[in-house]
Amino acid sequence: MTTKNFTAQQRPVSSTNPQINAIEGDIIGTNSKQKVSSKDEVADDKSAADGQNQAEDHIVLSVQHVKVASRLWVEGISAKKGECIHIIGPNGAGKSTLLLILAGLIEADEGNVTLLGKPMDNWSLATLASVRTLLAQQSESGFHLSVKEYLSFYSSAQQSVLIPAVLEKALEVSDFSNKILTQLSGGERQRVEICRALLQIWPQLEHGEGIVLLDEPLQGLDIRHQYALASLVKFLCKKGNTILMTSHDIALSANYCDSLWLMQSGRMVASGRPLEVATQTNLEKVFECHFAISKRDNFLEIQVCAPISLE
Numbered sequence: 001m002t003t004k005n006f007t008a009q010q011r012p013v014s015s016t017n018p019q020i021n022a023i024e025g026d027i028i029g030t031n032s033k034q035k036v037s038s039k040d041e042v043a044d045d046k047s048a049a050d051g052q053n054q055a056e057d058h059i060v061l062s063v064q065h066v067k068v069a070s071r072l073w074v075e076g077i078s079a080k081k082g083e084c085i086h087i088i089g090p091n092g093a094g095k096s097t098l099l100l101i102l103a104g105l106i107e108a109d110e111g112n113v114t115l116l117g118k119p120m121d122n123w124s125l126a127t128l129a130s131v132r133t134l135l136a137q138q139s140e141s142g143f144h145l146s147v148k149e150y151l152s153f154y155s156s157a158q159q160s161v162l163i164p165a166v167l168e169k170a171l172e173v174s175d176f177s178n179k180i181l182t183q184l185s186g187g188e189r190q191r192v193e194i195c196r197a198l199l200q201i202w203p204q205l206e207h208g209e210g211i212v213l214l215d216e217p218l219q220g221l222d223i224r225h226q227y228a229l230a231s232l233v234k235f236l237c238k239k240g241n242t243i244l245m246t247s248h249d250i251a252l253s254a255n256y257c258d259s260l261w262l263m264q265s266g267r268m269v270a271s272g273r274p275l276e277v278a279t280q281t282n283l284e285k286v287f288e289c290h291f292a293i294s295k296r297d298n299f300l301e302i303q304v305c306a307p308i309s310l311e
C-alpha cells in the first residue's frame with residue numbers, strides 16, 4: 001500500500017488529514033451481480049449489451065478485487081451517478097480506508113479502482129481535486145484565519161456568493177464567519193470543514209456532476225445539524241451528484257440513503273437498499289449488540305436494545 005504525497009498545489013485536498021434514481025431497470029450497482037444475470041437472460045444479446053454499456057456509463061466509482069494489506073479486502077462494489085451511499089460498520093471495519101481508496105489518496109496493493117471509468121492511477125491529484133472532494137476525519141486546518149478567509153480559498157471565480165444559499169441553510173456558518181478557526185467549537189468547526197469540502201467542487205455540484213466523500217461528517221454535529229446535513233446530502237444527490245459518507249448513526253443512515261454498505265473487518269458484508277441491509281441478522285452479526293428494528297410506512301426504526309454487558 002502506498003500513500004500519495006500532497007503538494008501545496010493540492011490545497012483543496014485536506015492535507016491533515018435517490019436519485020438519478022437508479023434508472024429504472026438499471027443493471028449496475030451494489031446489487032449488480034443479481035441484476036446482471038437477469039439481464040443476461042434477455043434473448044436479444046445486442047440490446048442486452050447496449051443496456052449494459054448504458055448502465056456502465058452511470059458508474060462513477062468502482063472497486064474490484066481491491067486489497068490493502070491487513071486493512072481491506074473488497075471483491076467488487078460500485079457507486080452510480082446520483083447515488084446517496086452511507087457506509088456503516090464498527091470501528092476499524094475499513095470505512096475510512098475504503099473512502100481514501102475511492103478518493104485516490106491511497107493505492108491498493110491489488111485490484112482495480114476506477115473513477116468515471118478511468119483507472120485511479122491515471123488521475124493526477126490536481127485533477128482529482130477538481131472532480132471529487134473529501135472530508136477526511138480530523139481534517140481541521142491549523143491556519144490562523146477567519147472562517148470567511150478560510151472558505152474564500154475554496155470558492156471559485158464562478159461563484160457569485162461565498163457560501164451558496166443551500167449550504168448556508170444546512171450548515172449555518174455565516175453566524176461565525178468572522179471568527180478565527182481555532183475559536184470555534186468542535187461542531188462549528190465540523191460544519192466549516194463540510195462547507196469547505198463542498199465549496200471545493202461547488203461548480204460541479206451545481207451541475208449535478210460532483211463526487212463527494214465524507215468521512216463521519218455527522219461527528220460533533222448537534223441533532224438539528226445532523227439531520228440538516230443528511231437532507232443536504234440527499235438534496236445534492238437528487239441533482240445528480242454522487243455522495244458516499246461513513247456514519248455511526250445506523251438509524252439516520254438507514255433512512256437517508258439510497259444504498260447502505262455494511263462493513264466488518266475490512267470486508268463488505270452487505271450492500272443494497274437499506275431495508276435489505278439493515279436487517280436484525282446483519283446488524284447483530286456485525287455490531288455484536290441486540291437490535292430492535294421496526295418499519296413504519298417507509299421509516300426504519302432501529303434501536304439498540306442490549307448493548308455490551310459489563311458484568
Ligand SMILES: Nc1ncnc2c1ncn2[C@@H]1O[C@H](COP(=O)(O)OP(=O)(O)OP(=O)(O)O)[C@@H](O)[C@H]1O
Nearest residue numbers: 070071089090091092093094095096097098137246
Ligand atoms: N495508516 C494506517 N496504517 C495501517 N493500518 C491502518 C492505518 N489506518 C488505519 N489502519 C487500520 O486499518 C483498519 C481499518 O481502519 P479504518 O480507519 O479504515 O476503519 P473505520 O471503519 O473507518 O473505523 P472508525 O469507525 O473507527 O473510524 C483498522 O484495523 C486500523 O487499525
